Amino acid sequence: MHSVTLKDLPARERYKLLSGAVVPRPIAFVTTESTEGNMVNAAPFSFFTMLSGDPPLLSIAVGRKQGEMKDTARNTVAHNELVIHVVDESLVEAMNQTAATLKADESEIDLTDLELVDSTSVGVPGIKEALIRFECTLESHLPIANDDGVTAFDLLIVRVIEMHLDERVYDYEKNYVLADQLNPVARLSGPNYAGLGELFSLKRPD
Numbered sequence: 001m002h003s004v005t006l007k008d009l010p011a012r013e014r015y016k017l018l019s020g021a022v023v024p025r026p027i028a029f030v031t032t033e034s035t036e037g038n039m040v041n042a043a044p045f046s047f048f049t050m051l052s053g054d055p056p057l058l059s060i061a062v063g064r065k066q067g068e069m070k071d072t073a074r075n076t077v078a079h080n081e082l083v084i085h086v087v088d089e090s091l092v093e094a095m096n097q098t099a100a101t102l103k104a105d106e107s108e109i110d111l112t113d114l115e116l117v118d119s120t121s122v123g124v125p126g127i128k129e130a131l132i133r134f135e136c137t138l139e140s141h142l143p144i145a146n147d148d149g150v151t152a153f154d155l156l157i158v159r160v161i162e163m164h165l166d167e168r169v170y171d172y173e174k175n176y177v178l179a180d181q182l183n184p185v186a187r188l189s190g191p192n193y194a195g196l197g198e199l200f201s202l203k204r205p206d
Contacts, residue, residue: 007147016189019046024186024194028060029085029095031116032075033124036105040116040125041071042098043108044087046187047153056160057139058084063153071104073141073154080138081122082158085130089183092193094129121162131166131182 006014019025028048032041047061062073069077076082087095098108109116109127116125119135126133136158146152169182179196186194 011146011152019187020189023188025049025188027087027095027185027187028058029087029091029098029127029130030060030072031083031085031109031124031126032072033079033081034071034104034107035075035078036103039105039107040109041075041104041107042114042127043070043072044095044099045072048084051157055139058134058136058158058160060084060156060158061144061153062156064151067150069154073156074104076138076156076158077141077154079123081124082136082138082156083119083122083124083126084134084136084158085127086132086182087185088131089185089195091127091130092185119162126164131169132177133164134160135162135164136160 004017006017009017025046026048028045030043030045033039034041045060045062047063049059051057051059060072062070064070072082085091094112094114097111100108100111102108115128117128119126122135122137124135126135138156139159140157142155142157143151144153144155165177169178170176171178180199184196188194
């Protein structure tokens, strides 16, 4: 068994270890309204999870570039709104295209064939092709510093106001998401992704 003290590693090496060990990770495919003109930015983030059902909270960690906020974090803090989409197998190629580095006044959506659709509870449009999307408002913004005191990422805690679920992945009678129909894609390390894989159930102890 190897023991690794993370403070002794460069940041890049820490990232490699953590992103390779904490797997699989769901992917938040996020749209926000740009602060640089009437533009919709889109970007994927795999440091993403559900925090709570009551209240309905999700979190996204958005890394900074040389201390500068990325468009998604800056837009969310400025407008207090965003839309998060679940990445399924049909979306993964387009999602990957939106990871390109563009100027703040350029839209990543233009790199894809995706279509935007108006939201019902927030002003930010969503992605029409997504099978599940969450319309959200910003609950809390926490800038987090690294060991050198430099802000390294922005933690966005967001409240889900409304969900849109395609009928193919939603059992309305049971209010249940059909994971095997959704076919979500998870992030691994490096350029690697994974599908849902085999499903199994366990009975919880009394």
